[in-house]
Amino acid sequence: MQTPEQTKKRRGCLFYGCLTAAVFSLLLVCGLLAGLWYAKKMLTDFTSDKPMPLPTVQVSAEEAAATKSRVDAFRESLRLGRPAIPLALTPTELNGLIVNDPGLKDLQNKVNFSIEGSEVKARMSLPMDQLGLPVFRGRYFNGTGSFNFALNDDGTLRVHAKTLEVNGRPLPNIYMDAIKRHNLAEPLTQDEQTRAALQKLKNIRIEDGKLVIEPKVVRE
Secondary structure (H helix, E strand, C coil): CCCHHHHHHHHCHHHHHHHHHHHHHHHHHHHHHHHHCCHHHHHHHHCECCCCCCCCCCCCHHHHHHHHHHHHHHHHHHHHCCCECCEEECHHHHHHHHHHCHHHHHHCCCEEEEEECCEEEEEEEEEHHHHCCHHHCCCEEEEEEEEEEEECCCCCEEEEEEEEEECCEECCHHHHHHHHHCCCCHHHHHCHHHHHHHCCEEEEEEECCEEEEEECCECC
16 A cells, blocks of 8 residues: 555656656666776766755745646646646746755755757756765766657657766767667656656647647647
């Protein structure tokens, strides 16, 4: 029997889990590659002993509550199979959710999103000790990246890193070639409720500087 805490966590997985899974999947891939190749060089050249300050998000309590209300209403419509208006979120609204929503506490002070053209970009300060590798204890992956994503007809979400930089230096090709092939949203395939929710979506796209999530059944 699921506890209320487990139920709350699973209910939020479509929106909050997508962000969390993609970011920490990237971290795990970096750690795996570091374990396979040049771990010492990765430690000294591409990690830091202090977290990187991220941009401050200026969102009022009223704005944060309004965004969360729209997200919750959209998610509930999907759950019940009701028509819904496409959900459009600006980078400020996404970052405001991270700062203010307990469901995103794993990402707080770790990632800040922006949108440029058709790409989602992120500044990241990720604690490497979450990899469970002693050599990275107390180190941070401080960098920036751009990401492409697509939703397949079968509801499979694909998130791929396009670029990654640390201290203004691109990650070496030996890492990037492997990272680019990895679907950072793959952990979501392990959750049945998330898969079911994604199958109710028609498209996820960038439009007019916003992340737009379009349901298959649209309310006029």
